[in-house]
Amino acid sequence: MKFLSELVLMDGESSFLLQKRVALLSAIEEVGSLSRAAKMVPLSYKGAWDMIDSMNNFCPSPVVEKVTGGVGGGGTKLTEYGKNLVKTYEVIYKEHQKFLETISHVTDFESGSLKFFRRFNMQISARNQLVATIQTIQSDKVNATLHMKLKSGYVMTSVITAGAVENLGVKVGDEVIVIFKSNSVLLSTDMDVKLSAMNKLSGVVEKIYLSEINCEVVVNVGGDHIASVVTKSAIEALDIKVGDNINAIIKSSDVMIGK
Amino acid sequence: MKFLSELVLMDGESSFLLQKRVALLSAIEEVGSLSRAAKMVPLSYKGAWDMIDSMNNFCPSPVVEKVTGGVGGGGTKLTEYGKNLVKTYEVIYKEHQKFLETISHVTDFESGSLKFFRRFNMQISARNQLVATIQTIQSDKVNATLHMKLKSGYVMTSVITAGAVENLGVKVGDEVIVIFKSNSVLLSTDMDVKLSAMNKLSGVVEKIYLSEINCEVVVNVGGDHIASVVTKSAIEALDIKVGDNINAIIKSSDVMIGK
DNA sequence: TTTCAATATATATTAAGCTATATAGCGATA
DNA sequence: TATCGCTATATAGCTTAATATATATTGAAA
Numbered sequence: 001m002k003f004l005s006e007l008v009l010m011d012g013e014s015s016f017l018l019q020k021r022v023a024l025l026s027a028i029e030e031v032g033s034l035s036r037a038a039k040m041v042p043l044s045y046k047g048a049w050d051m052i053d054s055m056n057n058f059c060p061s062p063v064v065e066k067v068t069g070g071v072g073g074g075g076t077k078l079t080e081y082g083k084n085l086v087k088t089y090e091v092i093y094k095e096h097q098k099f100l101e102t103i104s105h106v107t108d109f110e111s112g113s114l115k116f117f118r119r120f121n122m123q124i125s126a127r128n129q130l131v132a133t134i135q136t137i138q139s140d141k142v143n144a145t146l147h148m149k150l151k152s153g154y155v156m157t158s159v160i161t162a163g164a165v166e167n168l169g170v171k172v173g174d175e176v177i178v179i180f181k182s183n184s185v186l187l188s189t190d191m192d193v194k195l196s197a198m199n200k201l202s203g204v205v206e207k208i209y210l211s212e213i214n215c216e217v218v219v220n221v222g223g224d225h226i227a228s229v230v231t232k233s234a235i236e237a238l239d240i241k242v243g244d245n246i247n248a249i250i251k252s253s254d255v256m257i258g259k
Numbered sequence: 260m261k262f263l264s265e266l267v268l269m270d271g272e273s274s275f276l277l278q279k280r281v282a283l284l285s286a287i288e289e290v291g292s293l294s295r296a297a298k299m300v301p302l303s304y305k306g307a308w309d310m311i312d313s314m315n316n317f318c319p320s321p322v323v324e325k326v327t328g329g330v331g332g333g334g335t336k337l338t339e340y341g342k343n344l345v346k347t348y349e350v351i352y353k354e355h356q357k358f359l360e361t362i363s364h365v366t367d368f369e370s371g372s373l374k375f376f377r378r379f380n381m382q383i384s385a386r387n388q389l390v391a392t393i394q395t396i397q398s399d400k401v402n403a404t405l406h407m408k409l410k411s412g413y414v415m416t417s418v419i420t421a422g423a424v425e426n427l428g429v430k431v432g433d434e435v436i437v438i439f440k441s442n443s444v445l446l447s448t449d450m451d452v453k454l455s456a457m458n459k460l461s462g463v464v465e466k467i468y469l470s471e472i473n474c475e476v477v478v479n480v481g482g483d484h485i486a487s488v489v490t491k492s493a494i495e496a497l498d499i500k501v502g503d504n505i506n507a508i509i510k511s512s513d514v515m516i517g518k
Numbered sequence: 519t520t521t522c523a524a525t526a527t528a529t530a531t532t533a534a535g536c537t538a539t540a541t542a543g544c545g546a547t548a
Numbered sequence: 549t550a551t552c553g554c555t556a557t558a559t560a561g562c563t564t565a566a567t568a569t570a571t572a573t574t575g576a577a578a
Contacts, residue, residue: 035524044567049526060369066525069574073524084371091373092362099358103351110319113343114350122381122436125423125516141470142488161441161475161488164384177381182420183512211400216420229401229420253442257384294554303537308556325555328544332554 021051022089025082028052028064034076052076059085127182127227129258132156134174139165146170146257148178152222156199158255168259177258184254185228187217188247189238199250201226205242208235219248280310281348284341287311287323293335311335318344386441386486388517391415393433398424405429405516407437411481415458417514427518436517443513444487446476447506448497458509460485464501467494478507 020041027037038048056062063082067074078086108115132148135155139145144165146158156178170176191202203221215235217228226248240246279300286296297307315321322341326333337345367374391407394414398404403424405417415437429435450461462480474494478485485507499505 033524045525046527046568047566053526059371061371063371067575068525069522070524070576071522071578072576073522074574074576075524081371088366088372092366095362096358099355103354107347107351111343112318112320112322112340113347122383122517123427124381124383124438124518125417125419125427127420127423140472142468142473142475158384159442160384161386161486163475163486164386168382168384179383181512181515183418209401213399214401216401216422227420227422253440256440258381259383292554304555305538305557306536326545327555329546329554330548330552331546332552333544333546334554 018089021055022086024048024051025063025078025086028076029078029083029086032075032077034064034066037076124179124258125181126179126256128178128180128185130156130178130224130226132176132178134170134172134176137165137170137172145252148176148257150178150222150224152224154201154222156201156250156255157252158257159253160255160257164257168257170257170259174259179256179258180250180254182216182227183229184250185219185226186249187219187228187230187234187238187240188249189240189244191245191247193247193249195249199248199252199255201248201250203246203248205240205244205246208240208242210235217246219246221248277348280314281345283307283310284322284337284345287335288337288342288345291334291336293323293325296335383438383517384440385438385515387437387439387444389415389437389483389485391435391437393429393431393435396424396429396431404511407435407516409437409481409483411483413460413481415460415509415514416511417516418512419514419516423516427516429516429518433518438515438517439509439513441475441486442488443509444478444485445508446478446487446489446493446497446499447508448499448503450504450506452506452508454508458507458511458514460507460509462505462507464499464503464505467499467501469494476505478505480507 020043023041024037024043027040028034031037031040034048034052035045038045041048043051052064052066056064059081061081062079063085064076064078066076106115107113130150132150134146134148136147137144139162142162143159144162146160146165148156148158150156158178168176193200201219201221203219203226205217206220206225207216207218209216210232213232214229215232217230217235217240219226219228228248238246279302282300283296283302286299287293290296290299293307293311294304297304300307302310311323311325315323318340320340321338322344323335323337325335365374366372389409391409393405393407395406396403398421401421402418403421405419405424407415407417409415417437427435452459460478460480462478462485464476465479465484466475466477468475469491472491473488474491476487476489476494476499478487487507497505
């Protein structure tokens with residue numbers, strides 16, 4: 001499992017090699033031959049062959065399928081597993097670069113120390129975390145109002161402190177995460193309800209988890225899943241079931257931003 | 260700036276060397292001599308000397324001060340800058356390890372793909388992010404109630420979904436981040452106020468930022484700073500000023516957890 | 519059955535980096 | 549001024565890994 005653990009662990013001394021390995025896999029996918037892929041990277045044929053051999057041995061499934069002989073002499077192509085590996089590496093690599101970039105931002109080169117502590121890599125308990133793009137930012141001295149477009153097309157409004165906007169360094173066009181707790185999501189079957197300073201998202205009830213007191217309702221809003229926790233009696237009063245149209249309502253001051 | 264950019268960028272092929280460099284610096288700090296530090300790492304004297312030389316040249320300030328001759332033959336000790344570098348490296352290294360650990364959790368070894376997408380390395384807009392230790396977790400089917408102790412000694416309560424607890428994988432004793440928006444913080448000068456399902460934190464008004472409509476009040480609660488956004492009229496009604504005793508009140512359902 | 523271009527495999531060469539080793543220089547103290 | 553243990557510096561030798569090179573093997577198709 002050496003190759004995978006390297007991929008996952010990126011343990012420094014070998015992550016450069018790892019990059020070459022992924023480059024080799026990509027090249028194989030492109031040209032369908034190990035010898036030609038080795039020339040592309042570039043890498044000696046033996047080096048490339050050894051890499052592929054060790055990958056095939058150490059991974060739970062082979063990364064390539066090799067054909068020896070035949071018309072054209074044979075060839076090499078990636079397995080499903082190998083393709084997954086390349087894709088996974090690319091995602092991880094990108095996130096890693098983001099991590100390194102953040103580090104370089106908080107490091108003060110002149111003093112050799114960190115400018116401020118920063119919790120990297122934090123997961124938060126909020127169930128609702130949707131990807132959105134910032135459309136407008138209006139700030140006064142204390143508060144700022146942001147409008148963000150979800151990938152479903154819905155526009156959400158968030159009111160956060162102006163200081164938070166400055167801290168995050170968000171600007172129009174940025175991709176951000178819209179965050180809100182599931183118990184700040186109200187439900188309404190009145191599809192024409194008019195509310196001020198509220199986000200109203202129309203969707204379809206996808207799942208209902210019942211318990212004695214509270215219930216969790218998952219609403220599908222244009223592909224995004226929004227979780228709402230309401231009391232059981234509220235569910236009974238609304239008389240909703242899976243498949244019903246429903247509005248998810250979130251106060252804009254309950255909406256946070258992640259970047 | 261090669262050494263620092265390596266420290267910050269951890270660009271794979273050289274991060275192993277980097278680790279040796281930091282180990283060398285630590286050893287110098289400990290023993291006060293380059294030759295003995297080299298033996299500790301272990302490293303050849305010339306190798307160690309070259310490292311230190313290149314670091315001194317590439318960094319904005321020298322990392323060590325060397326004394327040649329004298330009783331005991333001289334010695335080498337870290338500069339302030341060098342000490343900062345070691346400390347910074349340790350923080351970054353730890354965060355990096357956490358990052359890698361997270362990656363290994365979301366990577367499926369069997370299929371070579373990611374189990375699910377995960378936003379690493381996210382900053383969130385909430386102003387109040389306090390370090391705390393989990394004391395108790397009570398779960399029912401939908402909701403979970405968590406008690407967490409701040410470093411000031413105050414215990415805070417959070418109600419989040421049981422699913423969130425499971426997702427985060429938090430357990431009693433874990434260090435977590437308590438997160439809440441500044442506009443879910445209410446203020447009260449009645450120090451004896453009794454409230455159910457509420458967090459009440461007694462502190463001292465540290466700063467007041469005024470604007471036409473809203474105000475931001477920073478309350479010092481046993482060393483932690485809690486930001487509250489309230490309306491200007493509320494401030495006037497409370498008649499508070501810097502130095503006054505005050506209660507910060509946060510509904511437990513407004514409190515989120517980060518890990 | 520020959521051909522072809524690839525895979526499969528071994529060996530020699532080269533390059534780089536580190537180690538080992540040796541020696542000169544230094545300067546406060548006794 | 550002799551001593552001591554460290555820094556400063558150079559060079560030869562070793563280790564490792566990759567490259568270059570050569571050659572055998574494979575099997576479908578002409």
